[in-house]
Amino acid sequence: DAKTTQPPSMDCAEGRAANLPCNHSTISGNEYVYWYRQIHSQGPQYIIHGLKNNETNEMASLIITEDRKSSTLILPHATLRDTAVYYCIVRPRTSNTGTASKLTFGTGTRLQVTL
């Protein structure tokens, strides 16, 4: 799977948009960009994924650059409950074996939302 690079930490004021960047310059054509987050002492939570088009759901928006070498996760109105470690992962979407299903977690970005 392609390697990703994220800043170790970010701060965001409550109510403001949180923009979390991720570099994945070695991403291949069949790899999707996935975002998960982990709130302290809980299991990871799926947020969103995309291939090349921008995506939006009830939790966040995902902006992928045209060359697909980087992406940004946007939490439009951050709240204190969004304080977590956010992981950007790239990998193929489908698989008939366990190999492509594996998720390789990097160190992620620790987002601290403050009052």
Next chain:
Amino acid sequence: GAVVSQHPSWVICKSGTSVKIECRSLDFQATTMFWYRQFPKQSLMLMATSNEGSKATYEQGVEKDKFLINHASLTLSTLTVTSAHPEDSSFYICSARKHGGSVEQFFGPGTRLTVL
């Protein structure tokens, strides 16, 4: 849908004893389940991948005889930490992949193991 539970949520045991952790997919069938370990202030590390009805595939450096994985049904996988020692104290998290194609994983809430 796609809820994964783990039991227990936390456990404290004495050194040398064995501990079993259960991972259940509550509303879907899971062909594949994954076990991760997370030490304080570190990222999740995949320990093993288990497919229903077959032996688990362990990641490099993970002792298969120490971390016994059983995936006997499409909704249950168990991880047994045998002869636990203080260095096995960690946060153990499972995830499950739905039967059929997509690679999305759904994570359990984790189990905090403390070995005294």
